Amino acid sequence: MNKRPLEGIKVLTTDPEKRIGLYAVRYLGRAGAEVSSIGERNEAKEPIGFLSKYLKTKIETNGGNFLLQLKDYLIKHSREYDLIHPIDISKMLCVLDTDKEFHLNGRYLLPKRESLVIADNKELLAKHAHDVGLNCPKTFSRIAPEEIKDLSAELTYPSIIKFRGDNRETHWSPEERYSIVDSPEKLVSEYRRMHEIERYPVIQEYIRGGGFGYFALFDRNRKLKAQFCHERIREYPIAGGPSSCCESVYDPDLIQIGKTLVESLEWTGLAMVEFKFDEARKQYFIIEINPRYWGSLPLAVESGVNFPLLHAQSALEIDYEPVLEYQVGVRLRFLDKDLKSILSHMRSDKTNARKKMSLFLEVFNPFIKEGFIAFDDLGPLLRSVFPK
Structure with missing residues (x-):
């Protein structure tokens, strides 16, 4: 039996209550890592990441200020992990600040604090994009x-x-x-x-047009190690919300703009640049940067770019060939949200009869992959269906 790429690697992640936290547990666990996740105790609703079969250890805090408790845990236990993998931005800042003060033992790969602050602030990001000559609303x-x-x-x-x-x-x-x-x-x-x-x-x-994303991973030397692009097909709520169905695409213009922006921030680690394509001006406009895991991450993995694995390997300084090409035309949905999106479109007076029929058939399309439901890891799904 072949050894899995992260076999025996001990990883600490955060945010088990979020889907992006579940992604970390699931994809790193599948790669062989021994994954621990730290999150807040919730008697009424068990965090979905805690229910994944790929989680080795759950660490529950006792309420109160979570970031202070995370800091304390890192100070006492960071030496127990090969990789520290914070998911949410506030936890990333906590790791950076704690490491600066106490010199943590576990490795991580995050942007520098100054870049993270710009990426997480739409006011600062708009100014930065303008300064480097890129389109922003x-x-x-x-x-x-x-x-x-x-x-x-x-x-x-x-x-x-x-x-x-x-x-x-x-x-x-x-x-x-x-x-x-x-x-x-x-x-x-x-x-x-x-x-x-x-x-x-x-x-x-407000930019009228379709939504697109550029995903990238840069190593410690700010070298591009992986990239990916996607287009939103549907979102929910339909007036503007998270992607419910998306498709892998390859657009050199999108790649160039996204890469230019991320490189201008002297980036290390993961980034997802969200765009809108203005149909009237035929230009991409930068909407925001997600300096963390993003909701449509499973589409990249299904298309051949396993960002969680590659991110971990880069953090551990395991060398590999850059993953810059991938399968295009892969479509993925999140069934719960996509059914709501399709129903909203079918109820809308703006949707004609032909489009409504197309949407109805889309429900039964067997070639669309699923982003949340995993038959090898049903615990999170069962919690979602039966929350009590």
């Missing part, structure tokens, strides 16, 4: 709530209001971390409401 920032009414008359509609950061624990659910507004009155009320949650959200022009 017109952005308005640091607007006082009492001044928003004056600005509202100058904008085109719809416009979009976004939180500057990605601190989802204190914000809305992923599909609600922004608000699309179609009138000056709605802009004023939504901006003031969001300002109460996080001060000074940004306002951007």
